[in-house]
Each structure stands twice: as C-alpha cells, then as structure tokens.
Amino acid sequence: MxxxxxxxxxxxxxxxxxxxxxxxxxxxxxxxxxxxxxxxIADWEDLRRRAHELRKETVDNIDSYLRRFIESARRNNAIVHEADDHKTANKIIYDIIRRVSAHTVVKSKSMITEELHLNTMLEENGIRVIETDLGEYIVQLAGETPSHITAPALHKSKEDIARLFHEKLNIPYSDDPVKLTAVARERLRDEFLKARVGITGVNFATADTGTLTIVENEANARLCTTLPEVHIAIMSIEKIIPSFDDLPLFLKLLPRSASGQRMTSYVTCINGPRSYHNPDGPRQLHIVILDGGRKQLAKHPAWKEALYCIRCxxxxxxxxxxxxxxxxxxxxxxxxxxxxxxxxxxxxxxxxxxxxxxxxxxxxxxxxxxxxxxxxxxxxxxxxxxxxxxxxSSVEKIGMVLWRWIMLSPGRLEFAGRVGWFFRKLLGKNMPAPGWTPHRQFPRIPLRSFRSIMRSDKKHGK
Ligand code: SF4
Structure with missing residues (x-):
C-alpha cells in the first residue's frame, strides 16, 4: 500500500x-x-507538561542519551547493534536468526518491525514468522497490515474474525470472543514452545540502567522474551528516556491514553539475558537500534516534535x-x-x-x-x-493566489460575491465546483451580502 x-x-x-x-x-x-x-488524575495536565519536557530533553540530546543507553545495556550483557537504515536493521536481524539456525520466530506487536517490513523479508528468506499478539495474529491470518498502532484488528468485528478463523483454522464457526481467544491461545502455545527466537518491540529504553520496558495485556510479549533462547528487541532511537525514575510518569500516561486502563496487565522490565545469578530468560539478548532518518529529524527545529510520540x-x-x-x-x-x-x-x-x-x-x-x-x-x-x-498542481496554486487577492480587499470580495450569485442563479444547484459538487450541492448564495445589509441599515439609522 x-x-x-x-x-x-x-x-x-x-x-x-x-x-x-x-x-x-x-x-x-x-x-x-x-x-x-x-x-x-487531578494533575493530568502537569504530567503531560513534564512528559513533553522529558521527551524534548531526550530528543535534543539524542546522541548523548543513545551512547549512555548502549553503555548501560552492554554492561547488562546485552548485545547491542546499531542500524542506520532499514536494510541494515533487517540484515542484522536475519543474521542473528540464521546463526542460531532458527526456522520459526515468535513475535509480539511492534510498529518498528512493520516499518522494516520484517515479516516479508524473513518469509522471503524461508523463516516462518508467527505473530502472537491476538490483533496481529488476526491481521496476519487475513493477510492484511495493522489498521491502528495499538489495536491492529480494530477494523474487524467479532463476526469477521469468526469467519476468518473458520476459513483459515478450519474450526466450526463461532463468534463467541472467549472461544475465539481460546483457539488462538491454544495454537500459539505450541509455537512459543518450539521457537528458538523471540522478537519484540520496546516501549521505553532507559539510558541510565539499560532497561527495556514492554507494556502489554496478553503476556505474549513476555513469553517471546522468556521462552525462546534468543530474544531480539527492536527499537528506534526515540524510545530512549533518560532515567529509570522517569518510567512511572510514562507508565501513567501511556496505558490511560492507549486503552483507557490505569495500567496494562503486564509491564516487563528487561535488564539482560540469563546469568548465573538470574537463571531465567533467554541465553542471548540482542538489541537492534534503528535510526532510519530520525537523527536528522531530531535536528529540525519544529519536526523533531514528531519524535516525542509514545505511540499511544x-x-x-x-x-x-x-x-x-x-x-x-x-x-x-x-x-x-x-x-x-x-x-x-x-x-x-x-x-x-x-x-x-x-x-x-x-x-x-x-x-x-x-x-x-x-x-x-x-x-x-x-x-x-x-x-x-x-x-x-498549478491550478490549485493559481486558485489560492486568486483567493488571497480577493480576500485582501473588501471591494473585490463583494464583487466576487456578486459574480458567484450571478452564476449560482444562472446554473442553479448544478453550478460546478471541482472537489466539492461531485458529492454536495453548491450552497445557495444570498441575494444581499452581509456587508450590503449593514450598509443599508446604517444608512437608515438602524
Ligand atoms: S500516538 Fe503519539 S502523537 Fe498520537 S496522541 Fe499518542 S503520543 Fe501523541
């Protein structure tokens, strides 16, 4: 598309x-x-202001916070990869998967992987990608892309999903959401157990501790980060926040704005792969950090604000x-x-x-x-x-120049009104106005303008 x-x-x-x-x-x-x-929340506006300031501070000093984050993550034994562009990021991810000879990866919802067209690249290279977020699982089964950044299957009703599951999963038709969810859960559980690589996005990456935080409601991301032996976390540079102490602020704002929840069901904070003292989790944690034009955008005085987004x-x-x-x-x-x-x-x-x-x-x-x-x-x-x-188009440009010229003079505006009235009278509701009248009728133009009514009223002392 x-x-x-x-x-x-x-x-x-x-x-x-x-x-x-x-x-x-x-x-x-x-x-x-x-x-x-x-x-x-009584101080909601204060929280928004504080979050804005923190995002500004991070984006204005993105190189320095990025360096700090990478140092902290490496101290935690994560393997950090930096990718300037989408192609490089995809190559890094593919090489990691190939090195562990994985043929299937389980994946949680991540807009960055959508940006990378990661699934297409991996599937073209013979690797099965299983989306494990329920909404993503639905759109993957339907062969579609997400239609919303937090609710990928928002454009589908439960009846649409029931028909889809009936056709693609070969199960009896049922539009009971509980049954449909149970079917997806059962199918996905096997995939979690078999996959050697789990891929996730990242909601926040804290520069001072190197912690990755993932917020979700289905625990599928947590399974992606704990069951497979290799976890690949993919993030863009603007996911960084300065300190772990800043995290509660964003955890107050994000779930409330995204899904109207005080807190999501799961908040996973990852500090590194398994270790002697911490024997759970993946054997390797790879963090792939994508620039993809963002460092350049961060230098633009106005457009850098787009990087403040927390994707709610x-x-x-x-x-x-x-x-x-x-x-x-x-x-x-x-x-x-x-x-x-x-x-x-x-x-x-x-x-x-x-x-x-x-x-x-x-x-x-x-x-x-x-x-x-x-x-x-x-x-x-x-x-x-x-x-x-x-x-x-030049037609539009000429139209806007003409419009400006008319609007800057009361006399010209009045004259244009009279011309419009004349043609409206002549052509009736069939008067053409490109881009407007194919869908609506041209509005009736009053015989007398507001200005002429005012003039006449003034003359008659009203
Ligand atoms: S998605 Fe980004 S820009 Fe839109 S409301 Fe949420 S934080 Fe703001």
Missing part, C-alpha cells in the same frame, strides 16, 4: 458504511474508557478523519494525525503529500496527546512545505 493512493482508498473507505461503523464503535469505546481514567494511538481514536476512513487508507505504517506528521517528514514527502491535508485542523489530536505534541500545527506547517516544494 502506498500513501500516494490515499485519496482513492479514503473515497472507498468513506463509502463503506460497515467499516465506518466498526471503526467508530472501537474508537468510541477507547475514548470513553480513557475519559474515565484520565478524569481520576489516542490521536487516531479522536481524529474525525481516522474515524471516517480507518488506518489502511493512509497507506502508511503510522496512520492518523501522528502518521500524517511522521510519514512525509521521515519517509517520503512527495508520496505522502495528501496526508497532512487529511485533517480538519480541529486540534482534538493536540488536546488529547499525552506528550503535548502540537499535531495540528505540524500538519499546517507540512502543508506549507508541500506547497513550497511545488508538489501541488
């Missing part, structure tokens, strides 16, 4: 009433639960555009408002030029963001950048 086809896919999604109702229902429940647990998904849940078109329409690993900010700046601005325009600029995303990223203003700045780079 490509972001360049956003308009086509968005049009299809908007026409799919069933899809829209599933997305609205799922995001609505998340928002309601979030509202309840956030209202319990709340901005997607609240966004009226996301609610209408869903995640797949964006054609990016990261959908919704943060996806529309990250995709053009981190990946390809030309391909993703429509994404910053997929916003009403209502600011709901900025208001809900737990780390106070000024999302809607970033979307606005990116629109300007896209126009400055010449990616918009």
């Amino acid at each position: 490509k972001s360049s086809q956003f308009k086509i896919r968005a049009r299809q999604a908007v026409g799919d009433a069933d899809l829209r109702s599933k997305i609205k229902k799922a995001t609505g429940i998340s928002l309601l639960k979030r509202e309840q647990v956030v209202s319990e 998904g709340a901005c997607m849940n609240i966004c009226p555009i996301y609610q209408s078109v869903g995640g797949h329409a964006y054609g990016s690993v990261y959908p919704g408002p943060i996806g529309s900010v990250i995709t053009p700046t981190l990946f390809n601005m030309k391909d993703a030029q429509d994404l910053p325009f997929a916003s009403s600029l209502c600011g709901a995303c900025t208001d809900i963001c737990p780390v106070k990223i000024d999302l809607h203003h970033h979307l606005l700045f990116e629109r300007r950048e896209i126009v400055n780079r010449g990616y918009k």
